[in-house]
Amino acid sequence: MLGGILILFLTGVIAFSIIDTLKKRHPFVNVSFLRNLFFYHTALAFVYYLYALFNPSDSNFYYEKVTNDFRGDTWASFYGTSTTFIEFIGYPFIKYLGFSYEASMALFAFFGFIGYLYLYLFIRENIKFNHRFLGYDLLALIFFLPNVHFWSSSFGKGSVIFMGIALFFYGISHIRGRWISVAIGAFIIYHVRPHIMLVMLASSGIGFVFTNKGISVPLRMTFLFCVTAAFFFIYRDVFTMVGVDEQEFVTQGIDLSHRATELAKATSGVDITNYSLPMQLFTFLYRPLFVDAPGVLGLIVSFENVFYLLITFQLINAKGLQFLIRGNFLVKTAFFSFLTVSIALAQVSGNLGLAIRQKSQVMLLFMFVVIAFLDQKKMAAYKQAQRQRLRRTPNTAAEENLADRPMPT
Secondary structure, three states: OHHHHHHHHHHHHHHHHHHHHHHHHOOOOOHHHHHHHHHHHHHHHHHHHHHHHHOOOHHHHHHHHHHOOOOOOOOHHHOOOOHHHHHHHHHHHHHHOOOOHHHHHHHHHHHHHHHHHHHHHHHHOOOOOOOEEOOEEHHHHHHOOHHHHHHOOOOOHHHHHHHHHHHHHHHHHOOOOOHHHHHHHHHHHHHHOHHHHHHHHHHHHHHHHOOOOOOOHHHHHHHHHHHHHHHHHHHHHHHHHHOOOHHHHHHHOOOOHHHHHHHOOOOOEOOOOOOOHHHHHHHHHHOOOOOOOOHHHHHHHHHHHHHHHHHHHOOOOHHHHHHHHHOOHHHHHHHHHHHHHHHHHHOOOOEHHHHHHHHHHOHHHHHHHHHHHHHHHHHHHHHHHHHHHHHOOHHHHHHOOOOOOOOOO
16 A cells, blocks of 8 residues: 555656646646646546455456466566556566555556546647536536546556557647657557557548648658558457458458347346447447446446537537538547447447446547537637627727637647
């Protein structure tokens, strides 16, 4: 326990130092917001730790495998994708630095917080206005939802892949100067969940192809070449991992319903094998909804799901569809990544508990799309108000105070 407290303190110092550094590079950074977010994330990490003491948790198994040399007596023997990569990351801290289980949990909680930092940067530098929902700051509501914090604050895949996704999108936001961030993020995502990296590569490729805003032709061609090369490098590994034959994929596509059937046998399972794809997707994204909530955690997530539904309704209209079609490459990449990853995971998440955990990886991408849509609407209204001001006398225009001004950058 003492080791965990020490690592928590050290990672807190590092986190605050990173926040201060980011403030110097990005003036829009709200230092107090991010510091409060760190304390909130740490509190949820402690809640997860208590949860893991009384419930089966992958974090315990990861730690035991490393301490017991489950895969071999060298660090290299733990290298691989999926579960083994999490053990590979933890190995030097546990074996060489003597980290306890609590210290390992604190370290991986820090990884999850790094994900929040870079996702915050990605969203804030691409959003110009403040937005409110039911009188509350929408960005704060989204970033303080407990489910994502809970599942990204432990020794496991959730914290690491969340960090990888955040680094990836932060990088492609300004890819010329952040290609290292893109490479690191892609490396992490591939090693944690190769199939997620596969669909994200396809999504980012689609996003770059079907947009002309803000992307030069040489940069677009370079990025697409890298995406194509990476796609052909990893697709065989993905098929092997999910148990799909390459020839079978060409003729039939990927059918993961057998995995959903196995997972649905759990106490929190929902048999989705007979569901249509839209129903599978809805189950993955918006259930449980109180009546089918598995336990206390499910009830808490039900409140979040109602929030997600209400936010989704903001985008379901003709203007929202036009926005998805005409939006820039970041909007398209975030939306296609959200949609394709959700479809892929929905087919294997017959267990509601697994769905609750896995959807936290991509829901914030969809929230970015919704906020970007609301931002565009406010920008249109702002420009219209400016045009109206110019038609009036200078004195009258100078006295006006517009309610919705862009956030300072």
